Amino acid sequence: MKKIFTLGLIVINILAYSQIAMNSGKQSNRWTFGGGLGVGFGSNSYFNLQVSPRVGYKITDQLEGGIIGNVSWQSSDYYKSTMFGVGPFVNYYFARSFFIGANLQQYFINSKEKFTGYKFDTDETALYLGGGYMQSLGNNAFVQFGIMYNVLWKERSSIFSSGFIPSVGFVVGL
Template sequence: MKNYNQKTIFTLITLIIFTLGFSQDSNQKSEFWSRVQFGGGLGLAFGNNSTNISVSPSAIYNFNEKVALGAGLQYSYINQKDFYTSHLYGGSIIGLVNPIQEIQLSAELEELRVNTDFNNPSFINDNYWNTALFLGAGYRTNNATIGVRYNVLHNDNNNIYTTAFMPFIRIYF
């Protein structure tokens, strides 16, 4: 991936985060905005010659107390020194159902572009789309949910996730 594309993606994600954050400052919210909640994730990991940075803002619209629908963006930078550099970016659509107040069921369709550049010429650089469909369930209290989700499209041979099961913590404000 060329350097200017990385800067463009990072700038776009940063602008969206700030726009969503400042849009909540108004004391007078319309009916629509009073039903919108914002959340997302930030990840930062450093290890033995490795770096992993991720940003994933999201928003949901609550149709009522039981059903919500939303969208999210995701960008990740992964670097293993002297081995490879990878950029993952894309988006997702999520549906949430709360059959009772404490239980949250979810379905999330995620589409990520994966660009991996290897430093060793014996490895072939990877550039592909990765699609995941997660079905999940969790325990919910106030704005937070903790649970597990399962990628029904998981393929051991071509997937960015090492396993189909993934724990999650979801928080919306």
């Protein structure tokens, strides 16, 4: 719980600092900060918490590149697992409301079955391609809605149930 709280404070501080760095809606630098937070519940006491911080740099007014991380904790009556992912991303923005992007993630996963004690450690590479819509929240802050597809996904060998992932996140500094 301490790790989750600490990570949450770091993300809030980054967002607050980047908001202060903006002067009257005018961008003072080319750095962008943001990320997403997800929570899921299900049957058999399933619980999932996911945190995805990101840091980017505006190469041009339309092109942004950076690094994104992903930490996910899952638990149910039968197992618990932790997944950590990290990798570069690039987004191209057009018409100030839309974007297309690519995101390469290297995931490291460890899981443990609660009844047998069986431990499972693996890793997987994902290359997500997709795009979406951005809504301005004011002062160079945006919420992003999108969908991406992992072009490296294989049904029989992937730890993920599908190649498609929806995405919702916040970005400050665009």
